């Protein structure tokens with residue numbers, strides 16, 4: 001069998017979602033490790049006032065492509081953008097482009113999706129299921145197609161505790177659901193959504209489960225591979241450690257904790273997050289693409305976590321609201337207590353301060369958004385799943401030693417504390433665009449916040465003393481009793497240590 005690099009040489013690859021987090025890393029890795037790949041066709045839509053061409057040219061200037069640009073300044077010639085809006089019939093690809101793609105594509109990587117947890121069902125269905133169906137129809141017209149790789153999620157079947165490498169029966173026949181929702185207005189769909197998604201937490205996991213089934217239906221006609229990554233985080237090694245460009249999942253949590261806003265979160269202390277670096281997922285995806293040309297199956301990865309707050313203190317973010325100090329608890333009431341004391345109370349005080357300074361209050365609004373976002377993650381952070389991953393071991397055993405290094409997806413070699421440190425630095429540098437040279441100033445700011453906290457606590461104690469103790473005889477008696485007791489203890493310890501000496 002050819003090695004992975006040899007396999008992709010001379011191949012034309014179609015990628016959806018290439019402007020997204022994972023898609024960009026996939027494009028970069030293909031160009032870097034498979035320099036003889038013939039062409040990368042990417043489906044792109046105009047967005048936010050930018051044309052397709054402007055978006056692609058902007059994307060190629062991104063720091064992520066530095067090493068590829070250095071090795072081959074003309075690398076952009078291999079990237080061929082195709083205008084496409086996935087929510088439109090026929091993916092709104094022009095007939096000429098359909099012809100072109102049908103004639104040349106060898107491998108399809110389908111990464112595009114809406115990954116929002118609060119997406120209205122109709123839109124999530126349109127993009128995650130109907131667009132997948134449309135892409136599969138297009139794939140069937142491709143004369144030289146060798147593999148169709150669909151990126152799903154490990155949480156597509158999160159309503160189960162143990163998840164095997166199989167496609168489970170869908171919660172509903174996708175075709176019937178699509179037909180029924182077609183005539184309903186958005187209000188009715190919104191009302192029935194909770195009943196439809198049943199024991200899944202959101203429309204995202206529900207529609208991703210339906211998409212897997214839709215893909216499986218084509219397995220007799222196409223060589224299909226399905227990948228189920230868990231929570232995809234910053235890069236481990238490639239193209240450099242810590243690459244991340246979004247607020248999704250853990251990144252938003254790290255940033256909110258680093259800025260001192262997030263102080264409490266509901267999570268299962270034993271199994272915090274099934275985090276997987278994006279470069280590992282991309283290496284796996286390319287290996288699956290190579291292997292699927294021969295065989296069909298699905299795959300997914302694993303779990304770990306640790307000392308985040310220390311990393312955030314070592315690499316502080318600029319202008320933090322408070323010092324990073326986030327606690328995890330699985331207890332609902334304790335979490336609510338800390339939300340009140342550590343989130344809402346400081347926000348109220350700060351907003352009061354802003355009002356007194358004649359400024360618009362803003363902290364409560366920020367916290368309300370944070371609570372919504374964290375609330376949506378809670379389902380995933382408070383539970384544990386067991387995943388079967390025999391296919392990963394099997395695939396690893398098929399790789400040549402060179403491929404095992406070049407397309408490494410063996411996370412057993414990953415040093416998690418080092419990875420989390422790079423992840424924190426990555427969110428600082430690449431998501432928030434903060435400069436590392438500002439770290440001394442950020443540390444100074446944290447010291448200032450600590451002093452403010454000490455001063456505030458001292459004033460609070462004095463206040464309590466004045467209000468409750470100095471004005472009540474009973475409080476005074478209790479106070480004297482406590483002080484007396486402490487004094488006696490001290491005298492006892494002093495006496496006993498003198499005796500032992």
Ligand SMILES: CCCCCCCCCCCCCCCCCC(=O)SCCNC(=O)CCNC(=O)[C@H](O)C(C)(C)COP(=O)(O)OP(=O)(O)OC[C@H]1O[C@@H](n2cnc3c(N)ncnc32)[C@H](O)[C@@H]1OP(=O)(O)O
Nearest residue numbers: 115116117118153247248249250252265273326373380381
């Ligand atoms: C405490 C100790 C630490 C413990 C660590 C534990 C970590 C556990 C983490 C558990 C994560 C579990 C994730 C499970 C993932 C499943 C995996 C997948 O398959 S799928 C993949 C997973 N999928 C996901 O993770 C999707 C989850 N996200 C969503 O569904 C939505 O973003 C939303 C509903 C949360 C907010 O909607 P909405 O309010 O409408 O807000 P928009 O989105 O429209 O953004 C508006 C603006 O705000 C910006 N911004 C956004 N977030 C944050 C943030 N946290 N902060 C700051 N800023 C943020 C954003 O950039 C934008 O800026 P601009 O462009 O306007 O300038």
Ligand SMILES: NC(=O)C1=CN([C@@H]2O[C@H](COP(=O)(O)OP(=O)(O)OC[C@H]3O[C@@H](n4cnc5c(N)ncnc54)[C@H](OP(=O)(O)O)[C@@H]3O)[C@@H](O)[C@H]2O)C=CC1
Nearest residue numbers: 017018019020021022085086111112113153229230231232
């Ligand atoms: N991130 C994660 O933690 C995980 C992700 N996954 C899966 O990985 C895949 C990629 O995720 P990720 O890269 O994080 O997601 P992103 O949100 O970063 O990227 C989504 C991509 O889909 C494209 N897209 C969305 N809507 C349309 C549309 N209407 N027409 C054309 N293109 C569209 C986006 O294009 P545009 O730039 O134009 O918006 C973007 O390129 C998804 O299938 C997701 O389900 C699975 C597990 C975890």
